[in-house]
Amino acid sequence: MFSQRELDRYKRQMMLFGGEGQERLKKAHIFIAGAGGLGSPISIYLAVAGVGTITIVDMDVVDQTNLNRQILHFDRDVGKKKTASAEEKLQALNPDITVNAIDVKIEESNAVKLIGKANGIVDAMDNYPTRYLLNDVAIAKKIPLFHGGIRGFYGQATTILPGTTPCLKCIFPKAPPKEVFPVVGVTPGIIGTIQANEVIKYLLGSGDLLAGRLFIWDGREAHAEEICVERNPACEACGSLRTTKKPAREEK
Ligand SMILES: [Zn+2]
Structure with a gap:
């Protein structure tokens, strides 16, 4: 059931997927892990699309050096908790959704509980140890993990369906070293928007997901390509899961 305000807000997209969608x-x-460069466009687009409940987790405070890319946070937010800033902006964008902004570090001891009954996990992190943890929880709960990563003008995205597609560990068995890397704000803008697009398609059950496909973006050349990725039967994270087929594409 939708209010008149919601019907008006979503009118142009309901032309695509109707009231049922x-x-x-x-x-x-x-569940969005991270309210930074990727988490900003992801949460903004999921909020305006009307995703009913968004949980966004971050443990950082807004820093001046974040502002070239973390568009959820404004100059006036420097020094504020990213979760407080995120909640305020997302709720102002769409008061008809529920936003849970949780100020905590995602760790092995709390990840399962934090993610709770979420239908999907969005990887908007900047480090691989936390990404691998999200990957483990996605596999344990058999829910999708929408991966995105960026550096400079380059980015990548893929959608992990546990048991169907390769997991993050199949694709990236070893974590690259943690470092402060260069980035221009448009890159997480592009990659985060692709991740949000994947979430929306997954929830609608329509379109073709980046399942088993790693999307690679080169912003310097304005060139995108994709490579097919396969499950590693000996993967330490998902190797014990039996392979199930990719859901058939549903035309809309
Ligand atoms: Zn795997």
């Missing part, structure tokens, strides 16, 4: 978005709960 909008209902699917409204009933959904998406």
Whole structure:
């Protein structure tokens, strides 16, 4: 059931997927790990699309050096908790959704509980140890992990469906070293928007996901390519899961 305000807000997208599709978005709960460069466009687009419950987790405070890319946070937010800033902006963008902004470090001891009954996990992190942890929880709960990563003008994205596609460990068995890397704000803008697009398609059950496909973006050349990725039967994270087939594409 939608209020008149919601019907008006979602009118142009309901032309695409109707009230039934909008209902699917409204009933959904998406967990976003990180309220930074990727988390900003992801959470903004999921909020305006009407994803009913968004949990966003971050432990950082807004720093001046974040502002070239973390568009959820404004100059006036420097020094504020990113979760407080995120909650305020997302709730102002769409007061008809529920936003849970949680100020905590995602760790092995709390990840399963934090993610709770979410229908999907969005990887908007900047470090591989936490990404691998999210990957483990996605596999344990058999829910998708929407991966994105960036550096400079380059980015990548893929959608992990546990048991169907390779997991993050199959694709990237070893973590690259943690470092402060260069980045221009448009790169997480592009990659985060692709991740949000994947979430929306997954929730609607329509379109073709980046499942088993690693999307690679080169912003300097304005060139995108994709490489097919395969499960590693000996993967330490997902090797014990039996392979199930990719859901058939549903035309809309
Ligand atoms: Zn794996």
